[in-house]
Amino acid sequence: MAQGQKRNALVVQAATRALDQLKYEVASELGIATPQDGYWGTMTTRDTGAIGGNITRKLVALAEQQLAGRQ
Structure with a gap:
């Protein structure tokens, strides 16, 4: 991948x-x-991985709460 290009937009x-x-x-x-x-x-x-993992956990929990509220 060329420098400066982001894969996750x-x-x-x-x-x-x-x-x-x-x-x-x-x-x-x-x-x-x-x-x-x-x-x-x-x-x-280790630090950046811990931050990213916890962000993912929080976002998944938020999405689960929103989906549970729709049912």
Whole structure:
């Protein structure tokens, strides 16, 4: 893949800000120090994986709640 191309494009572009906020919330819940300059590339794989895993867990739980409410 060429440099600068993203494989996972957001369907709703306005969700970018909400997902970014969720990233910082999850990091603080886990006690992981967030980078002051906004560059996450210097963080350990373990930390970023923990953040991503918890974000996924929260999003799946939210989707399950919404689907349960529709039935």
